[in-house]
Amino acid sequence: MTEDLPEQLEQIREDFLGLEVRERLQLLLEFSNELPELPERYREHPDLFERVEECQSPVFIFTEVDDARVVHLFAIAPREAPTTRGFASILVQGLAGLTVDEVLAVPDDYPQTIGLTEAVSPLRIRGMTALLGRAKRQVREKIAA
């Protein structure tokens, strides 16, 4: 199942699974702190972003497909919601530079396979599954348009 995973998603998975459960939270916090700021061109366009309703805290995402069919995922989440920020940041980094086909091929259950279910609980991990699902749906809509 995992042999087809894009390299950086596989790397993230290995990094988490190589840690004790408690340390996985620390790594998630590092991801949380690394969520990039929005590029200049999107800062004034909150309307473009879609709220991920399944997350307990307000998180908004927007995907862009460039001329080379490479996907760019952008996310906004508040500092008071570090877990949600961490989930978004994992996907932003994990999907970076991937093509449309590679993004659509990412298994929907990827969030359940990176060892966070134990650390943050299955209920909370659903938020990340929803983030991935919505990002893929946006990509599908963009290439259909």
Next chain:
Amino acid sequence: MAVEVDTAPQFAEFAHPERLVSGDWLEAHLDDPGLVVVESDEDVLLYETGHIEGAVKIDWHTDLNDPVERDYIDGAGFAKLLGSKGISRDSTVVIYGDKNNWWAAYALWVFTLFGHDDVRLLDGGRAKWEADGRAYTTVVPTPAPVDYPVIERDDSKIRAYKDQVIDHLGNPLIDVRSPEEFSGERTTAPAYPEEGALRAGHIPTAVNIPWARAAAEDGTFRPLAELNALYRDEAGLKNGDDIIAYCRIGERSSHTWFVLNYLVGFEGVRNYDGSWTEWGSAVRVPIVKGTEPGTLPTKK
């Protein structure tokens, strides 16, 4: 060797002022022997971003719930958890957290199931502590493990099971969810994940008092007069009533349980932790839709 209570004047009017502490009190007592501060949040990473000095973290998902069955941990599990956090049976425990102490109240309620005697809330939780400009640290304490006795949970006094709620019908029920969940427009709190209730609505005769109405803007509990207006005048609760509160999974109603029990001073308040995720999926239980409490069903 309980730590002295906070005699701050704003708590004096409550039925059990010893259940609350203020930020001033906590700052002054942080180093008291016998005191353990516990953070309990909705966001499982918030503690790691910064917490009150010396505070340990207890998470309801990963620490207080049984990992297999939908139930709380047992006496042995609780003893192991608390002992590992440096909490003895006679420790004074002060719990605080995010979102008006929503999850902190839930942890306090679970502590109470095990009869932990001296457990209090920091009024206002994280939000007030931050608004007051008080300090956080990211240093995680490593408490020396202590022996906490194995005490079996007593579910008979403050917890209600579904069958007990059915027998209770005709007595006061407080539904503390949002108006949209109460009326049956939706089964989850606005902006919260679907947690799998198959039907929407509320338990017949329940009165809807959303939990957060007991909290002021700054996250602290409202004064007694306002709480009386809410629960006695609006919800019609009277002294001597047998009261059950519920929400979606029992967390928001733990907050209301705390208010009714310790602040307003009703005795005999129970929290139905199965709440809507159980009732809304159970077979052949009565449900009412709409904004009115509805009438008592004839028994099936």
